[in-house]
Amino acid sequence: MVSSFRGASADAVAALTDQVGDSATVAEDLFAAAATFRSEGALRRFATDSSVPVDAKTGLVSQLWQGKVDAASLELLKDAVSRRWTRTRDLADGLEHVGVVASVNSSGEDAGRLVDELFSVRSVVADSSDLRNALSDPARSGEDKAALVDTLLGGKVLPATVTLVKQALSGGHRTITVALEEYEKVAADVRGRGVATVRVARPLPEGDLQRLAAALTEQYGRPVHLNVVVDPDVLGGIKVEIGDDVIDGTIASRLDDARRKLAG
Structure with missing residues (x-):
């Protein structure tokens, strides 16, 4: 995903990444906001329309998320809609990317282990058609899939790994394995690798x-x-x-x- 950002979107993602910190709560808030922007076309278009005053955009963000997300998350969301985006869809993708960075940062010195765990989960999913189908089945609810991830991984891997595997189910990427591979690259990049x-x-x-x-x-x-x-x-x-x-x-x-x- 990160390689798809161009021009203004690349600048916006870089600026937001510099501010994101290491809060797992902020990561989950940004993932939830990204899902909202993906599913609500009118909201997404309003938030990325350069002709709309910034105050109107940040005011709407406050109206929608004030008291529902961490204060740091709210400031990031306000900053995000204040910036220019090359493509409308880049806002949601950018928030997801910054959320991944926050999740990686939350793992602290275990970031290297996080890369290994994401790779291991991706390999298992790629090698098991039954598991892959269960996690991608449109007839299963998101809650059901998340519960399956908890059953498989809970207590066995880092909390950040569980969070990112669940996020891989969100549909922001073509497949779960593509999402996990992207998250691996982000995690390694955060470590300068x-x-x-x-x-x-x-x-x-x-x-x-x-x-x-x-x-x-x-x-x-x-x-x-x-x-x-x-x-x-x-x-x-x-x-x-x-x-x-x-x-x-x-x-x-x-x-x-x-x-x-x-x-x-």
């Missing part, structure tokens, strides 16, 4: 992981968090996916290259 998915045929020794992380850090100019996937389709070697880059050093890839050269 990139995220690399490493696919291997068998678990790598810790020394090899450290050397790979160091090499990627040098190549990309920032620390890189490794998500390691043991993939039976990888015959040998490793495949690294980081952002839009793919570094494929697998045996299958080398065989394909050799076949192409022979065919050419």
